Amino acid sequence: MKNLHVYNAEMIAGNSVLFLKDDAGRDWYESQKLFDDETLKVVFDSSGIIVSMNYDVSTLWPVDNSVAEVAAADVPEGIDITGNWMFDGKNIVPRTYTAEEWQARAEAQRQNLLTAANAATADWRTELQLDTISDEDKASLVKWMAYIKALKAVDLSSVSDEAGYNAIVWPEEP
DSSP states (O other), rough: OOOOOOEEEEEEEEEEEEEEOTTTOOOOHHHHGGTTHHHHHHHHEEEHHTEEEEEGGGGGOOOOOOEEEEEEEOTTTTSSSSOOOOSSSSEEOOOOOHHHHHHHHHHHHHHHHHHHHHHHHHHHHHHHHHOOOHHHHHHHHHHHHHHHHHHOOOTTTTTTTTHHHHHHOOOOOO
């Protein structure tokens, strides 16, 4: 079922009920009985990225997405809904990322590392401002600040694919 969208909202027993239909005009609730109980149902967005999945079709709410069935034998090991898998129209395949997406992933990793480093140094920074930091903690803070500076200096401009992403040399955490 392609591109399911809300087409009717009703009040039933005081509750708002939403209905979906696909591009062919088929109702989502009526169509659920047409799905095979033994297949994996995958919900995917307009780019083919799998956003939800279940063997029980009644657990899915595919609003603004599409749904397809995949035979259990054809489901790849390790599939998840973290955005790393796609439905190509016939099969579940690993997601192919654009150069921009690889850049964004690299920058997101840098931000995660910076966030963790800032959390590790927060108390020491406060103690430094209050002039209550011990010499040992001050030495640790200096090491962490050098780490933060090194993280910020990592050149991510050449990251355009998985090999480039995996080749990033992150500084070692103190």
